[in-house]
Amino acid sequence: MSKLFEPAQFGELQLKNRVVMAPMTRSRSTDQAVPTPEMVDYYAQRAGAGLIVAEGTSPSANGMGYCRTPGIYNAEQIAAWRQVTDAVHAKGGTIVLQLMHCGRVATHHNKPAGTETVGPSAIKANVELFTDAVGMAPTDEPRELSTSEVYEVIEEYRQAALNAREAGFDGVELHGTSGYLPMQFMSETANQRTDEFGGSVENRVRFPLLVLKAMSEAIGSGRVGFRFCPGNKFNDVYDSQPAETLQALLDGIADLDLAYLHIMKAHTRKVDAFKTARENFKGALIINDGFELDTATQAVDEGAADAVSFARHFIANPNLVERFVSGRELAEFNRDTLYSPGPRGYIDYPA
Secondary structure, three states: OOHHHOOEEEOOEEEOOOEEEOOOOOOOOOOOOOOOHHHHHHHHHOOOOOEEEEEEEEOOOOOOOOOOOOEOOOHHHHHHHHHHHHHHHHOOOOEEEEEOOOOOOOOHHHOOOOOOOEEOOOOOOOOEEEEOOOEEEEOOOOEEOOHHHHHHHHHHHHHHHHHHHHOOOOEEEEEOOOOOHHHHHHOOOOOOOOOOOOOOHHHHOHHHHHHHHHHHHHHOHHHEEEEEOOOOOOOOOOOOOHHHHHHHHHHHHOOOOOOEEEEEOOOOOOOOHHHHHHHHOOOEEEEEOOOOHHHHHHHHHOOOOOEEEEOHHHHHOOOHHHHHHHOOOOOOOOHHHOOOOOOOOOOOOOO
């Protein structure tokens, strides 16, 4: 049998197989960013994964950006997430929480009262977001964080990691791609700062590296992962030097002993993300983006990665690992219900 189905130890995380459930926004939280009972069922149904990376979750109220996405910054959210982790652990699963600060990718229609939209610079993202209130809406112009406020946001991530452990998560993953706050700092277009967090590649990667260090100090580096996609332009970010950015990140995390690095296929021909990560990262490597059973099996068996993460296949196949092992045909997901509220297209896919 393929190594894909063998157990593994990633830092302090114990995986019963190397089939990872990728983080996916599904918009099923309450309008107060509290996880719902449906989310308990959703994750428990998929506890057969070697590792579940739960959906992008805000470390602070200011970090909210989308409608019906969860937070991990207050007691009610922590208690609700505890029901999720208890259900996953009861089925023998391992689950970490992806921390996602949206930064400038936000609209006030989706944010709690009294919060603001912040970013590395006062430059608006040229995108629209769905809201329950008015439908599609433009993003708000962010207020530029002062240098001292950047360090306060880093502290928010540290506390969020502690909150995640209190909620029963086995660890956390920093969302460092898709145009959210860490990648905004790494972007030449979103970041026009002149302090220690702007300008050179080394300065622009400083923010995510300090976040990873803070979270590692808080809960142990063996419970911290990092997700990144070189050259990703999603949500109006741009990096003309993706290879240099990736290398600076890899150099920066070399001594952190992270549980894993979660790399997506580069959205540019300027760098081979998988090859560069494998050659420069000494820890466990999870790769992602469009894999099927045959290509995932080949990647793990040949040593190109230690695990492979799947997104869309886990939506319609709660028992994905069982289907892989038995060779059963995979079900197709309903695209129309990806982000709609309620159980339909969420917890009603048959196992």
